[in-house]
Amino acid sequence: METDKKDKLIIALIIGIVIVLSHNFVSSQKSDDLVFENISSSLDDKKQTKLINNNDNKEKNEKATIKKIHISGEINKPGVYEINDDYRLEDLVNDAGGLTENADLNKINLALKLEDQMRIIIPNVNDKDNNENNMTSQLISPINQNDNKKVDINTADKSELMTLPNIGEKRADAIVEYRQKNKFNKIEDIKNVSGIGDKYFDAMKDMIVVN
Structure with missing residues (x-):
């Protein structure tokens, strides 16, 4: 009888130890999960912030490289146009609806590479005052702001x-x-x-x- 009590006591003690160890293990696991979640959340926030900064920098760089040209004269759609770095006068003329029937093709260089802030006036074929030798410098002039x-x-x-x-x-x-x-x-x-x-x-x- 005394032996049975001792055995029961030992079993109860073992069960108690197992319960305590299980509780500690679960608590430790939850703590690890919480730490992992916090770390993951922090990394996600950093990635998101970096992505936003990269997008902002990309947008700023794109704005900084925008070039604009003003074209008028014998052109179907005169106005200010945004151009790419590799644009030639021919590309701008196409964007502006093409030349009018009065445009003087002999006095413009359609292969001319364009620069930011240029003002271009397409000459009229009937304008006899144009100096053909100086046509490029006369009709294409950067604006110095x-x-x-x-x-x-x-x-x-x-x-x-x-x-x-x-x-x-x-x-x-x-x-x-x-x-x-x-x-x-x-x-x-x-x-x-x-x-x-x-x-x-x-x-x-x-x-x-x-x-």
């Missing part, structure tokens, strides 16, 4: 006038000759000069003043 100095068309010398878009030697002489008899009272008066119409005025209006 960092230079706030404007040209006073009443006082500028010939060389200064020739820094304006589409103003070659012949047109510069015409401006000087005109103002010797008629002072420019407003910038629009420059359209009274022979060879300077609305399209050429639009190209230079932001670069000229009268004093």
